[in-house]
Amino acid sequence: MSEDAINICWRAPSNIALIKYWGKKDHQLPINSSLSITLESSSTTTSLSFRKRSTKGKKIHLKYYFHDQQHLIFEEKIERLLDDLCAEMPFLTDFELDFHSSNNFPHSTGIASSASSMCTLALCLVSMEELVSRKKLTEDDFFRRASFIARLGSGSASRSVFGGIVTWGYSPFISHSSDEYATPFPIQKESRLNQLWDLILIVSTKEKAVTSTSGHLMMNDHPYREGRKIQAESNFRRMVEAIGEDDFQTIAAIAENEALSLHALLMTSSPDGLLLQSNTLHLIEEIKRFRTGTGLELFFTIDAGPNLHLIYLEEHRERVLSFVKNSLLRFCEDGQWIDDKIGSGPVRL
Ligand code: PMV
16 A cells, blocks of 8 residues: 555535434434435535554554644544544554544534435545555445445434434444444435435524433433334334335324424433524424415424424425514524435445
């Protein structure tokens, strides 16, 4: 291998879960199967440049730049992650690693930056592994390995490796599914779900009081843990059937039930994680009223924060946009919103 630095660069999108992953078991494995939509625009770009070290070390050597500034907090976090990954990828300590990462969406806006950033990191590392080992993986094996590695950094990142609708977690209803990595969920070419849009309404850009790491942890001894597992598996199975039948109404009902259940779990955790704000509730009321009045196919979902994702079919775009501008933006911080849609997954640059 050449002594010069080699550069690899990936762009990967974030995703929004319709069936939520909330709670872990063992080593970064989910207590229930989840299902998400990969986004198109909201993404992270990460480049990895690596150069052989003169002597083999025992520890990872890396620098991590975020938006062109060395970011020591992220650097430490990635260093810990890569130290753990050495069991899987022992070659990592043979190289100096330089990561440059940037997001094209603002921080704390209801878009999971850990999903897109951990996904790019994993894709860069698996590309590096191919070069170092001189073993080219098949496309399926490459993305499955990247999803496996991404999962170790952030569970939801395992799903961002694939475009469209994606599941993660073993389920008898999904062939080739596993707790270890995500699996793309093919939808018919003519399905209207290929034209899903996601309009993110930003209620607050304040840093969340509860991180997903602490939220998952609180599920360990949550009084509703066992009930949640049963509910999520039932919602997952019904969601898979509804997607197969292009049954929008059922998809909408399950997705909203999941969003509110996530927050019910948060609110009943100890200590409590109340992340919804009064404007989130106003948005929900307005969306329900609009849907009842117009019969349009749309629904909301919410991640672990106060911001709300309004998911709708492309054919309703004009009416949804004017509804949002006229009735919803007043509940958003400085009228902020993000326009996104279902996307086709990561790209190597
Ligand atoms: O991937 P993590 O550890 O940040 O957890 C993500 C949890 C949720 O975003 C709330 C739900 C999900 O499935 O994406």
